[in-house]
Structure formats: structure tokens, C-alpha cells
Amino acid sequence: MAExxxxxxxxxxxxxxxxxxxxxxxxxxxxxxxDLNGRLKNLDINPNNxxxxxxxxxxxxxxxxAGLASVDDSxxxxxxxxxxxxxxxxxxxxVAFFVGKLYNQSGERxxxxxxxxLEAVLEKAENEFGxxxxxGPEHEFFLLKGDEFSGDMHTxxxxxxxxxxxxxxxxxxxxxxxxxxxxxxxxxxxxxxxTPSQHEINLEPGTPLEVADRTLLFTHVTKEIAAEFGxxxxxxxxxxxxxxxxxxxxHTSMTDLDGNNLFYDSNAEYHxxxxxxxFIGGILKYARETSIIMASTLNSYKAYIMDREAPIIRGxxxxxxxxxxxxxxxxxxxxxxxxLRCPDATGNVYLQLATLIAMGLKGLEDELECGNPDSGSxxxxxxxxxxYDKSFIPKDIFEALMxxxxxxxxxxxxxxxxxxxxLSLKMADWExxxxxxxxxxxxxxxxI
Numbered sequence: 106m107a108e109x110x111x112x113x114x115x116x117x118x119x120x121x122x123x124x125x126x127x128x129x130x131x132x133x134x135x136x137x138x139x140d141l142n143g144r145l146k147n148l149d150i151n152p153n154n155x156x157x158x159x160x161x162x163x164x165x166x167x168x169x170x171a172g173l174a175s176v177d178d179s180x181x182x183x184x185x186x187x188x189x190x191x192x193x194x195x196x197x198x199x200v201a202f203f204v205g206k207l208y209n210q211s212g213e214r215x216x217x218x219x220x221x222x223l224e225a226v227l228e229k230a231e232n233e234f235g236x237x238x239x240x241g242p243e244h245e246f247f248l249l250k251g252d253e254f255s256g257d258m259h260t261x262x263x264x265x266x267x268x269x270x271x272x273x274x275x276x277x278x279x280x281x282x283x284x285x286x287x288x289x290x291x292x293x294x295x296x297x298x299x300t301p302s303q304h305e306i307n308l309e310p311g312t313p314l315e316v317a318d319r320t321l322l323f324t325h326v327t328k329e330i331a332a333e334f335g336x337x338x339x340x341x342x343x344x345x346x347x348x349x350x351x352x353x354x355x356h357t358s359m360t361d362l363d364g365n366n367l368f369y370d371s372n373a374e375y376h377x378x379x380x381x382x383x384f385i386g387g388i389l390k391y392a393r394e395t396s397i398i399m400a401s402t403l404n405s406y407k408a409y410i411m412d413r414e415a416p417i418i419r420g421x422x423x424x425x426x427x428x429x430x431x432x433x434x435x436x437x438x439x440x441x442x443x444x445l446r447c448p449d450a451t452g453n454v455y456l457q458l459a460t461l462i463a464m465g466l467k468g469l470e471d472e473l474e475c476g477n478p479d480s481g482s483x484x485x486x487x488x489x490x491x492x493y494d495k496s497f498i499p500k501d502i503f504e505a506l507m508x509x510x511x512x513x514x515x516x517x518x519x520x521x522x523x524x525x526x527x528l529s530l531k532m533a534d535w536e537x538x539x540x541x542x543x544x545x546x547x548x549x550x551x552x553i
Contacts, residue, residue, distance in 0.1 A: 120187060121159045127192065127201075128152050134201040136163070136185050137321045139219055140170045141527050143401065143453030145324055148183065152201070159185060162208065173207070173217045173526075181215055182208040189318050191288040193326065196333055202288075202325070204318040216522045219455035223317060226459040226518070230466055236367060238462060239442075241293075241310035241356040244323055244450070247302050247344060248274050252337040254344075259302040260336055267297040273334055278304055281323075281330050290319060299414070300348040310356065313458045320454045340450035342400070343408040350408035350415055353450040355461060356433070358442040359384065369441040375423060375478075376441065377432065385421050385430055385443060385475040387468020388461070392419045392429065392447070394512035396498055396505040397531055398460045399445075401452040403538050406501045408449065416446050418497055422479035429498065432478075447498060456519070456527075463518045502535050 128134060134150040136158075148165065150158055162182040173181065185203035193200040207215035214221045230236050249258040261272050268275065274297065282292040285308070293307045306327075308319065324340065331338035343350040359367045359380070370378035400406060408415045414426055421443075422428030431444040448457050467473070499505040509515055509528060516524045 121156060124159065124187060124190060125156050127190070128155055130199065131192070131201045132198045134203070136183060136203045136205040137325065138183065138205040138207065139321065139453055139455065140173060141217070141219060141453060141456075141523065141530060143219075143451065143456070145321060146170060147325075148205070155185075155201075159187070165207075173215070180210055182210065184208065186318065191290070191322060194284060194287055195329060202322055204321060216520055217526060219453050219459075219523070220314075220317070222519060222523065223314060223455045223459040226463050226466075227313060230462060231362070234466060234469060235362055236359050237362065237364075238313055239310045239358045239360070240313050240316050240458060241307065242316065242320065242454075243305055243307050243352065243354040243356075244320075244327075245298055245303065245305045245340075245351040245353070246327060246450070247300070247339050247341070247351065248277055248304060248331055248334075248336045249302055249339060249344075250336065252339070258344075261297075262301045263297050264301070265297065265299045273336070274302070274304055277330055277334050277336065277338075278306060280333075281306060281327055284326055284330065285323070290322065298349070300345065303349070303351065310358075313462065317454045317458055324450075342402065342405045342449040342451050351449060352408075352415065352446065353448040353452070353454075353457070355445045355448060355458070356442050357445065357461065357465075358440070359465070366439050366441055368443070369438040371438070375432070376438070380469060381441075381443070382475045383468045383472050384465035385468065386473030387464045387466065387471070388430055388443075388445065389419050389421065389475055390473055391464045391467065391512075391514050393495065393499060393505075394508040394515055395460045395464060396447070397502070397509040397528075398452060398456050398515075399448040400498075400502075400505065401531065402449075403502050403534055405449050405451060406499065406505070409498055409500060414446075416498060418479075419495075420479045421475055425479050428479045456523075460515075460518060463514075467514065502531065502538075506531055506535060 131152050134152050134155055135147045136150060137145060137147045140146060148163065150163065162184045165181050165183050183205040185205055189204035191202040193202055206220060207218035209215050248260045250260060251258060261269065261274050263269055263272065278295045282295055285292065291309045293309055295306045298305045311319065327338045340351055361367055368378055368381035369376055409417050411417065416429035418429065420428050421430035423432050424434055425431055429447050431446055433442065433444055435441045445461055499508060506528065519527065
């Protein structure tokens, strides 16, 4: 296990010892990671055994977790990431939170660890392109009365920026940001979203790896705090017909190694640099074949409809919320950034951030043009209706799978193992949906 040992040697014993000191009096130590679908997984560790786990890892059965391993080669070793430690002060207990990294028995990083894909993309960005990134996702979620669909699940009837007396959703949001603040994660803003029972919390921007790890933390905390209030927090993309979805908009800026914003150019049209335009060009070119990463569930594509603030066409625009890539207004040149509006939170955050950055880097490498910005609402563009139209984002998961299956770009980014495992998972979802008879079909066809 030479490679593994060399990486662990970079962590000084003093750091590990200081962590064990911080964990005194902790009732529970949890190590979190994701399966390929992005679903949160965690392992509870006896606080008395933490130092041993930091040094030697802990074995897990990868074959029981979607997309990570086969039954004949199932053993994986998980190591807590030291810098990911957060102490969570819930109402009735103190919990230590770590993010985990997966290794094979040989000591090499597991080829099916989604976190490793993001690590590799960021390393390539810095070493080959001399660039770094800051990202800031918008976390949207519903607070509902339960986790099974029923007649009236809403916990409020407020709308955008709504506030009503006795609305416990505001208390939930405040407690989430208070708890995160106590463990060093600060927020920028929080508010009620457009749809009843829908909320948004924006945390401070950070490096992609920090933000991906923090998203696992945010998801866990949000669900725990909601449960304390007798609510269910869901990140499902579109639970309700004729209402807006939960999105996962990702704000992204690119800097050189000295921290200078590379998306801004005072002499360029709209003050957007050539590098930014090429970066956007990469996103637009590969948007269809990577859609299965950004919108990864059957339900995700129910949100891609007109006039519901979800993009339907591949394009970019200035301050245009109907565009797939939006350039928000920035008073300070350092804040010049893009906002990718097609993802939702049902996907794997490590793969989503890795894919976004890899698309942009490919745009830089090939000097891809992004064309002119969208003018007016892209929802109102007159187009002849066709089943297949490359100017649109895929309309359903089957179309997204067809685009992904033939994508050399996606296969190179993910590697053969994750590419094959991921598409197998999504094809199984589609096949289950394709063969399932729904109440809608009963209503439309039973009378025939």
C-alpha cells in the first residue's frame, strides 16, 4: 500500500492528535460519502477508534452501494478527510462530521469514487491551464409534511420572498444557518422561494472540493433540522405539477494562480474575457451529452418546461434567467462569474462540478466560440416543433442517455468504470419507468 501510505504521511501526527482532542465528549462520529447517484451514505465510528481509522481507514462493502463495486471485488477502504471535520451541535447531541475518500485494497484511489473525479479535474486545471475556481451553488429545497406523497403536503402557501406569521419554515432556515455557522460554514442569504413550501439558502463561495464536501454537510444538516420541526426536507427536482422546481444553480468564477479573475476584461464586449467566452463555448458544446450528470433522474426532466425558470435551450445570456448559462450583474470585476442553471440537487455534486469545469476547460483548449447572447426570453423563441432538436437540452432521460452513450468526452472524463456503472444505473431507472403503468395512463386509456 505504498501510494496510500505516502498520502497519509502528509498528514502530521499532530494534526491527527489534535482531531482526537476535538472529539472528546462527542457522542457520534460519522463519515459521509456518496454513491454514483449522489445519494448520501454514512458510517458511524466509535469515537474511541477514530485515531485508528484516521491512520488505517475502515473497510466497507462497495458492492452494496450503487455503482461503487462488483460483488466479486467488493472491499473498499474509506479514509476520513481531515480538513472536512465539522462539529455539529444539534439540539440533543453533538456529532462529528467527516467526508470520506475511497481506496482499493491495493492502496490506490478507487476508480469509482466520484470525489476522485473532481480531484483529478482540479489538478488538471491547475497544472495544465494554470487556473483555479470558486463556486457557489444555490441550495433549494421543499419543507413538506411528510416523505410520502399525499393530498396536501405543503407547510406554507407563501411565494417568492414570502413571510407570514407563524411560518415555521423561516425558523428552520434560521436554525440551519445558525448550526452551520457554529461549525465555520457561513451563509450569504436565505429566503422563501417561488413555490409554496420552497426555500433557498446560499452559502459563501469556496473551492469546488470544499463546496462539494460542504454540500454533503448541508444536505445532512437540512434534513436533520427539518425533522426536529416535524417536517421532511426534500431536494427532489419537481414534486408538484404546474409549480417551479428545486434547482441547483452553480455560480462559477475562474482565476489565475495569483487570484486574478480571468472572466473579466475591461476592454471586451460586455466586459467578458475571451477565456470566459471559450469557457461558455465548452459548456454549450457538451451540454447535451453531459445532461445525464446535471439532471440525473426521470423527474429532473419534468422541470424543463417553458416559463418555470428552468432552461430548455442551449444558450447563454446577460442577466437572463431563461438562459442555460446566465451572466449575473457584477458591480465588482472580481465578482464576474457565470451561473449554470440546468443542474438540480438530485445529481452527484462531485460529478456535477467536475463536469462543469471539464466542459469549460475543453472550451479553453479548443478555443470554442459561444456565439451571441440570448436576446429576450428563450421561452418565446419561435421554433418548429420537432421530436429531436439539438438546440434544446434533452427533453427526457432517454434522450439524455442516448447523448451520453455516444459521448467520448464523458467517457474520458469519468473513466470507463464510472461511465459504464453510471449509465447502467440510469438505464435501469429508464427501463423501470418505461415499463411501469401510471395512473395517468389509466385515466387516459382505461375507457377505450
